[in-house]
Amino acid sequence: MATVTVDGIETHYEVRGTGPALLMYAPGGFDAQICKWSELGVYKRIRLLNHLPKHYTCILFDRRENGLSGGRVERITWDNYVQQGLGLLDHLNIEKAHLMGGCMGCAPVAAFGARHPHRVLSMIHYWPVGGAxxxxxxxxxxxxxxxxxxxxxxxxxxxxxxxxxxxxxxxxxxxxxxxxxxxxxxxxxxxxxxxxxxxxxxxxxxxxxxFDRDTAPGAEPEDLMRLDIPTLIVPGADGFHATSAARYLQECLKGSEYWDVAPEAQTEATAPARVLEFLDRVT
Structure with missing residues (x-):
């Protein structure tokens, strides 16, 4: 694992695989660290990191205030998380990347796309948080x-x-x-x-x-509606990842693909293949 200072905050990150860049905002709420892609809930079951690095350069990092990354007491907004990912891409001299978020990581992906669409090849929202x-x-x-x-x-x-x-x-x-x-x-x-x-x-x-809305947080709907970024949305279905949040993103992001598969059908046999099919097609 390597370290870089972004906006005065130490960020611990890891690069796995080869191919086009895929910046991955980890799941886990306020425990968003690299290991959650392999250890948490649905992500443990679908084992994305056993498959994605074979085709893409996966850029993984502990979100600020999480894992081994540092932090700063301030009024944190989604833009602060965007800045961390953007600074990491700049450090690695990557002009454009695919973005993937899991759980609460979907919100900074939406914000990143809205703020810096010229740096984004595509977006994947896996189990976006949201709902009342x-x-x-x-x-x-x-x-x-x-x-x-x-x-x-x-x-x-x-x-x-x-x-x-x-x-x-x-x-x-x-x-x-x-x-x-x-x-x-x-x-x-x-x-x-x-x-x-x-x-x-x-x-x-x-x-x-x-946490200012009962839909998926991260970016204003008017900003999302203006985007023309290829997007894949994979819904969750529980109290933290309401299916309505995923449908909201589908509504706001024109031309987005909605993988309408129940959580129990999202397995290692189905989920990595669906994600890779999407990425390969839009790369």
């Missing part, structure tokens, strides 16, 4: 963290995070900067010394920016 349940659950997670900070202060957050290895989804009290706290004692010390009222405003602003 997803928005409500995300707001509840932030609310629990904010209440914990108000009641206990930021040093107690640091102490809690260092007492276990749970991510923001598993223990919302620790907040979205838990992993950088574990990764760096300097970050933890700076975090604990932050002004609490300003921190609360920052975290509330982040929540409002990322």
């Amino acid at each position: 349940g997803y928005r409500i659950g995300s707001h509840q997670r932030f609310a629990r963290h904010l209440s914990f900070v108000e009641e206990n202060g930021l040093q107690v957050v640091v102490d809690l995070v260092l007492s276990h290895d749970k991510n923001f989804s598993a223990d919302p009290r620790g907040g979205p900067w838990g992993q950088p706290i574990r990764n760096s004692s300097d970050f933890a010390q700076t975090y604990a010394a932050l002004d609490v009222p300003n921190y609360l405003l920052t975290a509330r602003g982040m929540m409002s920016s990322l």
Whole structure:
């Protein structure tokens, strides 16, 4: 695994395979790291990384605030995640790439396409997050963290995070900067010394920016409707990956392909072949 600094934040990444570039935004919510492509839910079952690197240069990375990548306390928006991927492409001297997102990784893929369409060969949205349940659950997670900070202060957050290895989804009290706290004692010390009222405003602003709708987040529908980027959408069907979110992307992205297959039929025998068929056709 290699490291590069993007926008002042350390990014850990890995390049596998040969062929056209495929930038992959990992699944896993607030635990989005390279290993989730092989260890998490549907991705563990379909084993994409056993197949895609044989045909494409897969650029994998720990999203900022996740895994071994660094972080910074600020009002994070989808554009911040776009900047990380764009900076990684620039570092690797790649002008254009296919983009693939899994789960919450689909939102920065949509934002990337809307902001920098000239850098995008195609987009794949695999189990995009979204739906009313997803928005409500995300707001509840932030609310629990904010209440914990108000009641206990930021040093107690640091102490809690260092007492276990749970991510923001598993223990919302620790907040979205838990992993950088574990990764760096300097970050933890700076975090604990932050002004609490300003921190609360920052975290509330982040929540409002990322989870502002009951459809698939990431980009405004008017921006998506203007795109002419080949797109494949693979739906999920649960409380975090509502099928309605995938259908919303299909509605907004003209000419997109919607693989209308139930989750249980998405297997190693079917899913990698469908993704590769799409990529080969649009490359």
